[in-house]
Amino acid sequence: MKTPGHAARELLAFYAEVGVDATIGEAPIDRLSLTQISTPVADLEPAPESAPDTQPRAAPVVARSSPDGVAPPEAAVMAARESARRAASLEELRAMLTGFEGCALRTTAKQLVFADGNPQARVMFVGEAPGREEDLEGLPFVGRSGKLLDRMMTAIGLNRTTAYIANIIPWRPPGNRTPTPQESQICLPFTLRQIELANPDILVCLGGPSAQTLLGVREGIKRTRGKWFAFHTGTREVRAIATFHPAYLLRSPLEKRFAWRDFLAVKKALDA
Secondary structure (H helix, E strand, O other): OOOHHHHHHHHHHHHHHHOOOOOOOOOOOOHHHHHHOOOOHHHOOOOOOOOOOOOOOOOOOOOOOOOOOOOOHHHHHHHHHHHHHHOOOHHHHHHHHHHOOOOOHHHHOOOOOOOEEOOOOOEEEEEOOOOHHHHHHOOOOOOHHHHHHHHHHHHOOOOOOOOEEEEOOOOOOHHHOOOOHHHHHHHHHHHHHHHHHHOOOEEEEEOHHHHHHHHOOOOOHHHHOOOEEEEEOOOOEEEEEEEOOHHHHHHOHHHHHHHHHHHHHHHHHHHO
């Protein structure tokens, strides 16, 4: 006969297996209603001016939080844009993200997952959000999908010393859930600045959410993949292409043949 304690342990083991490893709160919050909150410009407190230095600067103060502790979305996006604009290097950008409080995902994730690889590389891969393994190690694409990405890069002569890898969202969503459009928009200014500072020749969007967020496409990844787009980094125009996310390829191995064509197109573009 199973005891109540045994049943509780089985339930916790099930939660861990499906990726639920953090509690958010006991009381439900209607986060959709937060989009109706309007925040005056006066609620944004600019960071004090200081003399230039070579050390990473702290992020400017985020807009005041609402009574439940969550910053209004509009204010969070504005604060993210201001912080990202001030970053003069990838090191400063990382430091600003570490101190940024406008995205609630940072409170449930174990740590920031900023990037991996060589920021001077000619090609940059951008996925959607880190998973459990990435959250534990603090690096993007280190789980099963990361191992597949490594093999795909190796097949065209790339590795983590000749490529730069990041995500739209730098914090793991609880239970590996899909990030909300609101969360993506809050983090997007940092991603755009990261791409601008890395300054790659080719941008590869891994998965539909990455392509839709960065390239502004509305079609699904099956219609978008393999096509070249012009992407404006803020300082110049580079070539961008979308392909399947490695996690999707693990679930749908028959699609690997199309991803292989996309990677061959990236190799051809690099060789050219």
